Amino acid sequence: MPEPDINHTGDPVDAPVPAAAAGTALLDPGEETAAKPRVSRRTQLLVGAPMLVGGLALAGFAATTALLITLAKVLLLVVGLLVAMNGLGRIAEAVRGKSVDIVFVLGMTWLTVLIGLAVLAPLLPLGNHNDATQGLYAPIFAEPELGSEYPLGTNNYGLDMLARAIYGARTSLVVSLFAILIGTTVGGLIGMVAGFLRGATDRVVGILANALLAVPPLVLLIALGTVLSPNLRNLSIALSLLTIPSMVRVARANTITFAQREFVLAAQAIGATRMRLLRKELLPNVVLPVASMGVVMVSMLIVAEASLSYLGLGIRAPEPTWGNMIAEGEGGVMEAHPFIVIVPGLCLFLTVFSFNLLGEKVQKRWDPRSAKL
Amino acid sequence: MLRQFVLRVLELLAVLLLVSFGVFALLSLVPGDPAVAVLGEGREPSEYAALRDEMGLNDPFFTRYFDWFGGVLHGDLGSSLIPPVVPVWDRLVAAMPVSLELAGLGLLIALVVSVPLAMWSAYNEGGRIDRAIGAFTFGLLSLPSFLVGLVLIAVLVNSMGWFPRTGWVRITDDFGGNLSHVFLPALTIALMEMAMFTRILRNDLVTTLNEDFILAARAKGMPPLRIMVSDALRPSSFSLVTILGLSIGRLVGSTVIVEYLFSLPGMGRLVIEAASTGNYPMVQGAVLLIAVVYVLSSALIDLSYGYLDPRTRRARA
Numbered sequence: 099m100p101e102p103d104i105n106h107t108g109d110p111v112d113a114p115v116p117a118a119a120a121g122t123a124l125l126d127p128g129e130e131t132a133a134k135p136r137v138s139r140r141t142q143l144l145v146g147a148p149m150l151v152g153g154l155a156l157a158g159f160a161a162t163t164a165l166l167i168t169l170a171k172v173l174l175l176v177v178g179l180l181v182a183m184n185g186l187g188r189i190a191e192a193v194r195g196k197s198v199d200i201v202f203v204l205g206m207t208w209l210t211v212l213i214g215l216a217v218l219a220p221l222l223p224l225g226n227h228n229d230a231t232q233g234l235y236a237p238i239f240a241e242p243e244l245g246s247e248y249p250l251g252t253n254n255y256g257l258d259m260l261a262r263a264i265y266g267a268r269t270s271l272v273v274s275l276f277a278i279l280i281g282t283t284v285g286g287l288i289g290m291v292a293g294f295l296r297g298a299t300d301r302v303v304g305i306l307a308n309a310l311l312a313v314p315p316l317v318l319l320i321a322l323g324t325v326l327s328p329n330l331r332n333l334s335i336a337l338s339l340l341t342i343p344s345m346v347r348v349a350r351a352n353t354i355t356f357a358q359r360e361f362v363l364a365a366q367a368i369g370a371t372r373m374r375l376l377r378k379e380l381l382p383n384v385v386l387p388v389a390s391m392g393v394v395m396v397s398m399l400i401v402a403e404a405s406l407s408y409l410g411l412g413i414r415a416p417e418p419t420w421g422n423m424i425a426e427g428e429g430g431v432m433e434a435h436p437f438i439v440i441v442p443g444l445c446l447f448l449t450v451f452s453f454n455l456l457g458e459k460v461q462k463r464w465d466p467r468s469a470k471l
Numbered sequence: 472m473l474r475q476f477v478l479r480v481l482e483l484l485a486v487l488l489l490v491s492f493g494v495f496a497l498l499s500l501v502p503g504d505p506a507v508a509v510l511g512e513g514r515e516p517s518e519y520a521a522l523r524d525e526m527g528l529n530d531p532f533f534t535r536y537f538d539w540f541g542g543v544l545h546g547d548l549g550s551s552l553i554p555p556v557v558p559v560w561d562r563l564v565a566a567m568p569v570s571l572e573l574a575g576l577g578l579l580i581a582l583v584v585s586v587p588l589a590m591w592s593a594y595n596e597g598g599r600i601d602r603a604i605g606a607f608t609f610g611l612l613s614l615p616s617f618l619v620g621l622v623l624i625a626v627l628v629n630s631m632g633w634f635p636r637t638g639w640v641r642i643t644d645d646f647g648g649n650l651s652h653v654f655l656p657a658l659t660i661a662l663m664e665m666a667m668f669t670r671i672l673r674n675d676l677v678t679t680l681n682e683d684f685i686l687a688a689r690a691k692g693m694p695p696l697r698i699m700v701s702d703a704l705r706p707s708s709f710s711l712v713t714i715l716g717l718s719i720g721r722l723v724g725s726t727v728i729v730e731y732l733f734s735l736p737g738m739g740r741l742v743i744e745a746a747s748t749g750n751y752p753m754v755q756g757a758v759l760l761i762a763v764v765y766v767l768s769s770a771l772i773d774l775s776y777g778y779l780d781p782r783t784r785r786a787r788a
Binding site for chain 2: 169172305306308309311312313314315316317318320321322323324325397401404405408409410411424427432433436439443446447450451454
């Protein structure tokens with residue numbers, strides 16, 4: 099077994115990234131420009147600005163035009179956004195004077211804004227998000243129009259889509275983050291104890307974790323959904339069950355590796371108790387890999403929660419979640435009013451995408467060995 | 472080797488036993504009275520009591536579990552609570568082929584697309600193509616399967632009209648009709664798996680391509696495609712196989728969602744329907760069957776390591 103390249107203080111590893119991992123930073127536009135002769139700031143700015151404007155114009159045209167068929171519209175939209183993003187990257191590089199991972203910056207901006215809005219939602223002057231009786235006075239299926247009373251339109255009950263999207267984010271984030279919190283704590287502790295004690299405890303924990311893994315995640319959630327009434331607390335607990343086996347594995351594997359290291363042996367030799375070994379020597383080293391696994395799993399939980407509510411087994415309408423908002427597009431509604439699906443769908447995609455970016459970064463930094471994807 | 476094998480089988484059995492117990496215990500907590508679910512509301516209390524007695528609901532928990540489990544061993548999973556009252560097993564057997572075909576075809580499409588894509592990407596390591604494929608697959612990984620399905624429906628069904636939106640034709644009735652109904656759902660499942668497989672295989676291929684034996688093959692003047700296929704692919708496929716094993720769970724999940732989205736008469740729709748009506752014998756049976764199939768296929772994938780890499784045959788014993 100090769101010595102793991104994590105220093106035991108748990109400092110982030112600054113070792114050169116292995117060849118296999120280097121290629122994964124594929125979204126990083128600055129990755130290869132660093133090798134090429136530098137383009138001057140002026141040129142970057144001159145190329146970047148038109149690209150940004152032109153790209154946005156193209157995307158805007160594609161989104162609003164009625165001339166093209168859907169396929170062409172989608173393609174144009176994607177191309178426009180990519181061009182705009184590349185342009186923005188160039189401008190940022192020119193301004194900062196070094197290459198900027200613009201996709202990552204945009205992703206983190208999205209997450210920050212989203213979390214901010216979700217936290218402050220009850221204080222914001224938002225429209226009606228769940229009161230169908232009040233919705234009787236509002237227009238139904240109002241098209242999105244920025245600057246109007248309903249910037250993102252209204253749904254079939256006349257509820258405001260913007261408010262619903264933000265309250266949906268609230269549900270999604272609260273449930274997933276609580277589930278991760280429970281999962282990392284419970285799974286991490288069980289895994290550490292199993293990896294430290296080994297023997298029979300380890301085997302029993304292994305079989306229990308395997309039994310939990312033996313039911314595919316979504317099916318487990320559906321089975322739980324049959325029994326539990328869908329509220330935030332129950333959903334968090336159910337989702338945390340999905341994370342526990344992985345957390346147990348990561349914590350156990352890391353505990354086993356670290357338990358063989360000299361500093362643990364030394365502590366043992368000077369008479370540290372088992373409790374102390376676990377708490378003072380092993381815990382600080384196991385926390386980082388487990389936490390990075392936690393960050394990686396957030397996006398999976400968001401998808402799981404959305405899937406469950408899309409299937410009608412999660413939080414029920416009219417209380418909004420992105421999943422049940424997307425489900426409102428069923429039965430021809432999506433065809434007549436695409437925005438009913440596009441608004442929550444885009445929120446879901448951007449959030450999952452941003453959490454995936456974050457997860458990749460965090461895992462490379464804190465737990466380089468398991469950074470596989 | 473034999474001892475290892477026996478231990479593995481015993482562990483499998485223990486896991487399955489635990490799952491059966493968990494499924495039973497969980498679903499015996501279903502809120503509401505099964506007798507009410509069968510008879511409907513508004514009957515005499517004595518009628519409910521008689522039915523509860525008949526269904527064995529008054530027996531102690533473990534007696535009920537062993538009754539149920541004994542039945543399971545004989546292929547008797549009980550009957551559906553909601554009409555039509557048919558044995559759960561019959562419904563499952565009717566639904567199973569649909570899901571298997573869907574998942575199998577999805578996996579096939581994913582592999583057929585991802586292997587060449589990964590090779591192309593790894594061959595151009597760090598280049599424009601490599602980065603484009605990387606960005607594309609990363610984006611795909613962030614799309615939940617129901618969103619992928621909705622986008623495909625919007626573009627390929629509503630706008631182009633190439634595929635039917637819903638419905639199912641059995642493969643034995645009409646092969647072409649079956650294919651046109653199964654293709655779009657299978658593609659939906661395939662896209663995310665494809666992205667995952669491509670990324671994993673590409674990374675391993677890049678590592679392998681830096682090894683000495685590849686250099687030797689290059690030095691001998693072998694064409695790049697030949698090197699890729701006959702030298703690099705096999706030693707690079709371990710992570711892919713591991714991921715294949717892990718991805719089956721996700722595959723089941725997306726099959727469930729896609730069946731719901733496209734209204735296909737598979738296991739997934741059966742489970743969702745049963746779950747939303749509180750038809751717990753159906754959920755029990757379906758979850759148990761899915762778990763058994765899932766655990767067995769993971770075990771098979773475990774065994775395939777020995778075939779792929781002779782070194783692990785000894786290391787594991």
